[in-house]
Amino acid sequence: MINHVIRSNYPKKIRGLSIYLWLILVVVYLFGFLSYVLLDTKLFFSNPQLFCFTILSSIITLASLFISPRLLKTRNPSSYFIASYLISMFCLIISLRLSSLSNAYFSETFWFVAFSLNVIRFFSVCLNDIWQVNDDHEDFLVSNNVIEWQLLVIRLAIGLDLIPHFCEKLFAGESFRFALTQNFEQLGLGHNALLFVILSGFIELFGAFSISCGFLTRLGSICLFIYIIVAAFLGHHFALGFMWVNRGGGWEFPVLWSILILSFSLFGACGFSLDFILNKHLKLPSWVRWLL
Template sequence: MSYGTQVQLIRYTACGATGIALLIAIAVFAGLLSGGATASDVAKINSSLAIYFLSGFLALSCVLNLLAPRTRPRLIFLLGLFPLMIGWRIAALHDLSWIEALGGIAFVSYLALFAIIVVHGLKTPQEDGRPETTFPGVQLSFIRLYIGLDLVPHFTEKLFAGPSARLGDVKSFEALGVPDALGFVLLAGTIEFAAMIGVGMGLLTRLASILTVIYLIVATILGHHFQLGFIWATAGGGWEYPLLWSALILSFVLGGGRWLSLDQIIFERVKLPRWIDFLMGDTGPVRRDHPLPNSGQPDSTHPSLSDQRETGVNEDPITSAKA
């Protein structure tokens, strides 16, 4: 089975599972199904905006999955996975077990897509003979993706899962003596959501990494963790855990998003001002004076990006090579 066929098969599997989950969410809202939840859980989600966010993120995952060009599997992966995870988390917080199960199928599909993208990226040469990525590039991408995914449960319960889900956060902020606890919870959730996009998906990665670390420092100060010593297992939690996260995220200030990031995908296709390039960080070995990566063997007839911009040609070299 060819690489393109594998991508399409996994893509449609993920979208199909997500689409069925979306239909169940709509049926729950309409009162036609319980989605595996109790009557009280159904009443709770339908009485808040959570049901709209659940349906919206599942729909967004499906739409972005299908709109992404089939020759850009990295884009399919990034745009389909992250909205799915938000919807999946909302379903879990409200015990919608049917949607949870379908979300699990879609998630496993995206993991499979990640695996074949990695294998292809390591083995497929570009026109200059180098592979699309390297093992260190995959390692950094894996860490960055995990950071983004780890943020999903935090901001989802603060922003998208309804008042009952964020109540615990509000009480925690009140216990810390933070004024307007609800406002701070919503602000924190918004920052974490932006950090998922910036760091996890790799959009303006350098800027996002700096701002995320600043957020972590402020959160550590507000949580009084610096006063409790270093070890995180200390009662109340020391500052070991925030420091670990900050160190990992700061590494992307130097390296940027690299291979599996929106920055890299944009960088390969669009000529941007240098100041935007700087905010992205180092996008890796693929430079604009090199041709685009392709899914087959190197073909000297492919025009480079600079040639495309000078001649006004914007067609996909992969598609044109198959034509």
């Protein structure tokens, strides 16, 4: 089974990748998980919610490297690599953020090394596609179109950037949530502040997964666009001028991010996405395809 999964994650047509990198990632993920379990057990008593969610995200991060054909029900090796990479990268950033909030320096170091290796994996695939001049598209993982890869980098940056925000709202425990609730109360939300903290956390979670992994991309981008505009109004950013460096923050960055996010509702995700896999291997209704 291991050999089959490895071949799935590193199909022969992706010449820029090495099987040894996949094996190193498995070892680094495992050490990151074990270092947290063995060295930071005391956190279970001080913040059990943060400890448990960190363990859960670490397990999913490791398990996602072993996504197999039986789960995807497809013989296309590119699909295994895309799904495995996107899900493991998403959960990896969650583990990295939660380890940072836990002050778990050893596991945080391992997760950062794993992140660096994943960046190398990504650009190996990217450059392998771009540098090919072969007109046979069967040799491409996604495309040799530079613009498509550039948009993919932007999509991943936007989606992964949202992860620290929902981690503190949903997974970091009561102390972090209490501080955020106080901040929301100052925005005039009153007794409903805690509800809005949790609701915004789930919106950010869905939006981050949708954009970074390319899952229901159009739906996720519309939800995130509305969320950011509403948050900018509640935060009074539109009354503070344009420049973000103004005291309290102007509306420069919220509008910039919202426009970038909304663009994915028009064009959807590229081939390096879960939407592409679903659309390619499943017979979906037309209204579902519109959400992808």
